[in-house]
Amino acid sequence: MADVARLAGVSAQTVSRVSNGHPGVVEATRRQVLDAMQELGYRPNSAARALKRGEFRTIGVILSSLSTTGSVRTLEAVAASAAQEGYAVTLLPLAAPTRDEVRGAFTRLGELAVDGFVVIMEVHLLDTATVPIPPGAQVVVADSEAGGRYAAVDTDQAGGARDAVRHLLALGHGTVWHLAGPADSFAAQRRATAWRDALAEAGRRVPPPLRGDWTAESGYRAGLRLAEEPGCTAVFAANDQMALGLLRALHERGRSVPGDVSVVGFDDIPEAASFLPPLTTIRQDFARVGQLLVRGVLDRLRSGTSEAGATLVPTRLVVRASTAPPGGPRAGGRQGGR
Template identity: 60%
Template sequence: MEDVAREAGVSGQTVSRVVNARGYVGAATRERVEEAMQRLGYRPNSAARALRSGRFRTIGVVMFSFSSYGNQRTLDAIAVRASELGYALTLIPVQSSARETVAGAFRRLEEHAVDGVIIVIEAHQLDEADVEIPQGLPVVFVDSNRGGEHPFVDTDQAQGARLATEHLLDLGHETVWHVTGPAQSYSAERRREAWQATLEARGRAVPEVIPGDWSADSGYEAGLRLREDRQVTAVFAANDQMAIGLLRAFREAGRDVPGDVSIVGFDGLPDAAQLWPPLTTVQQHPERVGALAVDALLAELDGGSRVDTPLVGTELVVRESTGAPRRD
């Protein structure tokens, strides 16, 4: 670092700030230091930095599912935000909720020497596994009802489901059918609860839910069940993929969308606007969730205290898959 400082014509403290991504350094000075590092072949010694600072500058991420759009976007946002702040990621996938599997993930994280952990869960699985968090390890939960002594960050699932259901009722539909996500999913449960509460608050009948698993195939199967019932004029699918399956099933049966039945999804897939008809959907913001999770974890590391974050809001994006019901 002394060699780099001499080469760049700056102080050792300035080089340290650039290397550790801490403190203000002007853009021109930072560029001069980075060019000197490149010319001299300087690479920071992570072990030495950890001994000196007490930080490994690595964040662990435990994730139960990589298949959902929201989790993919959240992980991407975590990686981008961590990189901006000079942190690397250690990713530990967990395929089972068995206690030994989840406990093994924490053991692996301890072996990898991380400063803290972000747990991105798709379900109640961590609660069911009843695994104790290693003492002294800062943790932030994403998409969880774990709460308690640890901060959590999440989309406002209930707000999004309420917006979708109210939109269909305001168009004049008598009630709204619902295709749910997996039974063990926290997100799916919150969306279902808000759908039901909205119908009850309006004094409307609450139809039996049709189970799904987030996939377009399960949405298609749900559509095969719903399309034969002419009383079904409005459906809220718990994600856009299942809404895509519904569109196909109703179209095959000759039922027009939105003339005969209106469909709303949830997620805000980029391709939703390119479907026919373009899909009305609830836009969530997993990129904000991921960035907030990193910020909350680093705030815990810096201050040693819990940081509560607000739920990340959603918006309803109205397109051509929804309309007023036909009056025969």
């Protein structure tokens, strides 16, 4: 900093003000200092700044999986939102979703000097791990079930599932079969419960659910079984990848979509509009979830509060060509959205 001050012909205090983005510096002087910084290759010492200010401008992210659409897209949104706020992200994926791994992740991130944590995993792991949260660190969890103990942000899983079922019933289908996600997934549980409740509220028969593991392969296996159900005219799949496998199985068994079977997915992955037929699905606003997770951490850092409570981000039904009234088009030809 002293070298920059000498080259620019200003005081070290002026260099500090420019480096920190202080508004009270004449523009010509600011440019003079910036030119000197560039010529000398000057970079502010972020570690020294952190010690002086008591903040590291870094958010730690702990997540249980990098293999699911929800986790990856939420992480992407958190990183983008943090960057907009001038914060870096330190990522620590868990090798396995165990209590010891969760405890170790918080310990390691605490040693790496972060201001707060975003936790992208199901809250039961956090609750049972007796996590040693570093003093003063703020935690926001991407799971609405966490709202009673932590600040939480999540997609409205139940609302999206209800919209999927009601859409199919409104088209005239007598009931809706469900291709559920893994039994240990809270998101899958909430979608399955909402599916069941929506059918019960409408006075419709609740078929036995089939269970997959979020992959297209598991959707394909379930689809082979559903293709043998003569009364199956509508299916709500708990994610788009399983819906993709389901579409393949139905096609191989000669069941037209949506002529014989209508299919709705969940997520609205970028490829959903390119499925054959284009997939009707429930869109999650991952960008908004990520933004609210980061904002939740920063608001709590600035206010010093740690209030619990859940924020739900609405979903949206996107109607494409994979759904139609029973006995509708033999091949998906229409495409739209709302």
